[in-house]
Amino acid sequence: MSEDKLGGRFTFPGTSLTVQRIGYGSMQLAGPGVWGPPKDPEGAVAVLREAVAAGVNHIDTADYYGPHLTNQIIRQALHPFPAGLVIVTKLGSRRAPDKSWPLAISPEDLTAGVHDNLRVLGLDALDIVNYRVMGSGHDPVEGSIAEQVTVLAELRREGLIRHIGLSNVTAAQIAEARAITDIVCVQNNYNLTYRHDDALIDDLARQGIAYVPFWPLGGFTPLQSSTLSDVAGRLGATPIQVALAWLLHRSPNILLIPGTSSVAHLRENLAAGQLSLSPQTLAELDGIAAAEMKH
Numbered sequence: 603m604s605e606d607k608l609g610g611r612f613t614f615p616g617t618s619l620t621v622q623r624i625g626y627g628s629m630q631l632a633g634p635g636v637w638g639p640p641k642d643p644e645g646a647v648a649v650l651r652e653a654v655a656a657g658v659n660h661i662d663t664a665d666y667y668g669p670h671l672t673n674q675i676i677r678q679a680l681h682p683f684p685a686g687l688v689i690v691t692k693l694g695s696r697r698a699p700d701k702s703w704p705l706a707i708s709p710e711d712l713t714a715g716v717h718d719n720l721r722v723l724g725l726d727a728l729d730i731v732n733y734r735v736m737g738s739g740h741d742p743v744e745g746s747i748a749e750q751v752t753v754l755a756e757l758r759r760e761g762l763i764r765h766i767g768l769s770n771v772t773a774a775q776i777a778e779a780r781a782i783t784d785i786v787c788v789q790n791n792y793n794l795t796y797r798h799d800d801a802l803i804d805d806l807a808r809q810g811i812a813y814v815p816f817w818p819l820g821g822f823t824p825l826q827s828s829t830l831s832d833v834a835g836r837l838g839a840t841p842i843q844v845a846l847a848w849l850l851h852r853s854p855n856i857l858l859i860p861g862t863s864s865v866a867h868l869r870e871n872l873a874a875g876q877l878s879l880s881p882q883t884l885a886e887l888d889g890i891a892a893a894e895m896k897h
């Protein structure tokens with residue numbers, strides 16, 4: 603597969619980091635509940651190797667997936683990392699023995715989180731670190747993030763982090779962070795049926811900042827819609843491929859990190875970059891969220 607088929611390329615603003623627009627999210631590689639080892643450790647390694655062999659050069663992770671396990675698998679599968687591979691990690695939480703996700707947002711927690719990622723991945727510096735605001739689960743809530751972003755900016759000055767992003771944030775929090783340091787990407791919950799960030803995506807596109815939807819396929823319960831299935835049937839594609847292609851068409855600053863533990867699903871997801879959607883089809887797909895909002 604030619605690299606250009608992975609949705610084309612995107613350069614994070616003010617950086618020398620250029621990635622294919624279709625990347626890979628590693629959360630599904632941990633065991634159930636993002637806890638413990640995968641059921642099929644060799645399969646997890648195979649997924650990562652296949653992704654990189656196909657041209658994927660953007661992998662999303664967190665040391666609290668597993669915990670440590672997805673980073674360990676990424677290292678096992680891909681270290682020494684090929685030139686040009688961008689690994690994006692996140693801070694803001696840790697895992698407790700009861701599998702909960704307590705906050706880890708003090709200066710000491712954030713610094714320890716950077717060192718954990720460096721140690722487990724086997725790196726001297728992290729390409730991009732997202733500050734993930736835990737707030738109310740998977741929807742952002744207003745509130746200052748200046749203290750945490752200032753800590754990350756200091757770790758960047760020390761050379762441990764190359765670039766900074768944000769996750770689960772509002773437009774006001776992005777503006778607050780940008781007054782402190784450069785922000786290269788925003789990772790929020792968004793997909794064909796969940797479109798709270800439509801205005802934000804357009805604004806970030808104007809600034810050249812990447813928008814990386816988490817749960818591009820709906821997360822633990824993949825998207826289902828009869829319109830989506832109808833469109834997919836007409837195009838000879840799968841609903842998942844259409845959902846991913848719709849995101850690629852939605853805005854040029856959208857980067858995909860669909861998660862999967864299966865090589866077959868990975869191949870299906872990567873092929874979405876070759877799917878062209880007409881203006882009529884895009885309008886039909888836009889109608890899915892519009893119809894849901896009326897309910």
Ligand SMILES: NC(=O)c1ccc[n+]([C@@H]2O[C@H](COP(=O)([O-])OP(=O)(O)OC[C@H]3O[C@@H](n4cnc5c(N)ncnc54)[C@H](OP(=O)(O)O)[C@@H]3O)[C@@H](O)[C@H]2O)c1
Pocket residue numbers: 626627628629630662663692734769770789790815816817818819820821822823824842859860861862863864866867868870871
């Ligand atoms: N910043 C944050 O707060 C945050 C939150 C959640 C996730 N993330 C990141 O975003 C990435 C993507 O999110 P996600 O993995 O949770 O959800 P997702 O990409 O929306 O969906 C993953 C689910 O879809 C299934 N799937 C994937 N490809 C498929 C296909 N071709 N056909 C059928 N089912 C398919 C997967 O199962 P199989 O394994 O069986 O394929 C899995 O159950 C994560 O991996 C993680 O890196 C970030």
